Structures are given as structure tokens and as C-alpha cells.
Amino acid sequence: GAVVSQHPSWVICKSGTSVKIECRSLDFQATTMFWYRQFPKQSLMLMATSNEGSKATYEQGVEKDKFLINHASLTLSTLTVTSAHPEDSSFYICSARDGREMNTEAFFGQGTRLTVV
Amino acid sequence: AQKVTQAQTEISVVEKEDVTLDCVYETRDTTYYLFWYKQPPSGELVFLIRRNSFDEQNEISGRYSWNFQKSTSSFNFTITASQVVDSAVYFCALSESLNNAGNMLTFGGGTRLMVKP
Numbered sequence: 001g002a003v004v005s006q007h008p009s010w011v012i013c014k015s016g017t018s019v020k021i022e023c024r025s026l027d028f029q030a031t032t033m034f035w036y037r038q039f040p041k042q043s044l045m046l047m048a049t050s051n052e053g054s055k056a057t058y059e060q061g062v063e064k065d066k067f068l069i070n071h072a073s074l075t076l077s078t079l080t081v082t083s084a085h086p087e088d089s090s091f092y093i094c095s096a097r098d099g100r101e102m103n104t105e106a107f108f109g110q111g112t113r114l115t116v117v
Numbered sequence: 118a119q120k121v122t123q124a125q126t127e128i129s130v131v132e133k134e135d136v137t138l139d140c141v142y143e144t145r146d147t148t149y150y151l152f153w154y155k156q157p158p159s160g161e162l163v164f165l166i167r168r169n170s171f172d173e174q175n176e177i178s179g180r181y182s183w184n185f186q187k188s189t190s191s192f193n194f195t196i197t198a199s200q201v202v203d204s205a206v207y208f209c210a211l212s213e214s215l216n217n218a219g220n221m222l223t224f225g226g227g228t229r230l231m232v233k234p
Contacts, residue, residue, distance in 0.1 A: 034221045034222075043224045043225065043226045044162075044208070044224045046221050046222070046223075093160075093162065095222075105150070105152065105164065105167050106221075106222075107164075108154075108162045110160070111160045111161055113160065
């Protein structure tokens, strides 16, 4: 299947700093990427949907000014957690959809475990 | 609104036992996709199966089998002769079609399966 690479796999940052997470589609063009968040022992919740070249669509309750999403190219989307706080500690995972394929699932990255201290 | 319910939060079995993970979904869409993913302790999501709403044929893949019952809105997953390596959290998920299998997913709460030797 197609490969989606997410970086970093884990990060520890100080409260108040910003952290950028990258999601890359390695062998296909990702017209749409999805960002999910998973708190410990909970399920995955969609945060936002980003389409290449346009503004992301955020789910209800997700602060767009805090979670900045950029999808400037067909192979890269970034999620920046601004002014991170301990309650932002979570597992963040992206998925990407191949724009040429209508009948395949979106492919997930490996996830990023963020710990804010 | 879409909803996926995995009533079993944790299941513990002894190796070689068969185990069934339940999944019940709600959607107003007539066309949709159902998925199962495995999430080992490392966190990445391992894709197991995708099924579209028009295909009610049950599927078997090695020790894994899936039972899709549209009449009861269920998509249950059975592991035969379970092994310790099957220990993980399993998620059932649903996406609306919009003529594309790669849409955002609504996840169930997950079932933590522990297989003891």
C-alpha cells in the first residue's frame, strides 16, 4: 500500500512552546489529509481536514488558532501546536488520501506522541 | 450523524481461544465504508479490512474473519486460535462514501484485546 511518513514519532516540549508535526505522502499525491488526535486509552477523534492549497476545515471544538494546519503541497501537510500546554499531550496521527484513487482507503502515518511538560 | 459503538472495552482470552470483537454502527448514508484497524502498543494503525455497504459477503483472511450484517448494522470481527501477538487495541471505523473510499473516519471506542499465553 501507499506510504505516509509522519515526523517526529515522538516529541517532548516545554509548556508555552510550539511544535510542528509533518505528514508526508511518499509515493502518491495527497489531495486531502486528515489529522486525528488520540488521548491515552481513548479513541481517535478527527481534528481537521486539509485540502491542498486551501484552508483546513476544523471539527467542532478544535481551536484553529492553536492547531495550525498547512497543506501547501500535494505531498506535505503540517500541524503546528502553538503555545502547547500539558493538556495538549496526546498522540497525533495523520492520514492521506490518494487523489487519483477513488476506491482505496486513506493511509495513516505512524503517529506522533507529544508530551508537554 | 455517524456513530460507531464497540461495546467491549476490554477482552481477555487465553491463547488458542477464538474471540469475537463486536462493532455496531449508525449512519444515515446509504453508501458507506466500514473498516477495522489494529493498534499495537507502538501506536501505529494497522489496516485490516475495508468493506463497502453494498458488499455483505463475509470475508476470511487466515485466522481473521469478518461478519457484516447490514440488517443489524453490525460488522463483527473474529480471531480464530488467538495468539499473544494479537494483543492490541482494535478499532472499528465508518466513513461516508461520497464516491470515495478515502474519506475521514468515525472511530469506535476501541476494544483492548489481551491474549495470555
